[in-house]
């Protein structure tokens with residue numbers, strides 16, 4: 076399958092691997108995130124390849140769409156192990172991995188694979204939800220729990236865009252001193268970009284839950300909430316992080332296609348924007364002056 080261009084870049088010639096992870100057995104509400112990866116890749120073929128804002132054609136770095144990561148029916152642990160193994164394979168080849176979910180539980184095995192491959196980093200968690208539930212609906216593998224599991228493993232996290240914050244989550248945020256920037260603060264007091272950057276370490280893994288975006292921009296998610304980010308706010312945040320940090324990997328999760336094709340184009344464009352930011356940060360491409 077082609078990714079962000081008319082033709083597939085062979086793995087040997089690609090710097091970036093887009094890893095489709097259609098696992099969605101850990102959702103708590105609306106189903107469908109398993110269709111997210113293919114929807115993004117299908118929409119990506121419709122994008123203009125030259126990214127005028129960045130002044131580059133990100134596809135020139137070589138973007139390879141990997142085979143979809145399979146899952147094991149009824150076995151989240153085994154499914155997560157397959158995700159970890161798939162990411163590890165491409166990381167060991169030195170590729171920059173952009174995982175496409177699938178539900179947010181996939182971030183836990185993805186971060187584990189990145190930790191093994193590149194060492195320590197901070198996780199920048201952009202989401203409407205804290206995902207700090209020790210378990211939800213009887214499972215520690217819930218999409219409501221990946222950030223709890225990372226925090227329990229001592230991985231530093233910074234949270235941006237939150238709109239659903241339980242008392243228990245707030246207690247965990249305070250207990251673990253998690254820097255968090257909820258949407259109500261961003262929208263009433265402005266974006267403390269420097270404060271967010273200061274809260275991150277030098278190396279960052281970005282996990283982007285599409286329900287961080289406002290439903291007016293991104294209606295195709297399983298657990299939408301109002302007061303979300305605009306596309307421009309999300310793009311500006313990603314641009315700033317890539318300009319000042321080494322981004323070691325990223326995932327984009329929870330797209331649940333529902334016939335609103337503009338949502339899929341929005342998802343594909345944001346992923347492409349992030350790949351372009353990585354290309355500039357890594358020096359793979361140089362911006363063409365407007």
Ligand SMILES: N=C(N)NCCCCNCCCN
Pocket residue numbers: 103204205206208211218219220298
């Ligand atoms: N997308 C997510 N991470 N959703 C998590 C939902 C779990 C907690 N909901 C609490 C609802 C209480 N009625």
Ligand SMILES: [Mn+2]
Pocket residue numbers: 179202204206218284329
């Ligand atoms: Mn989430």
Ligand SMILES: [Mn+2]
Pocket residue numbers: 202203204284286287298329
């Ligand atoms: Mn969410």
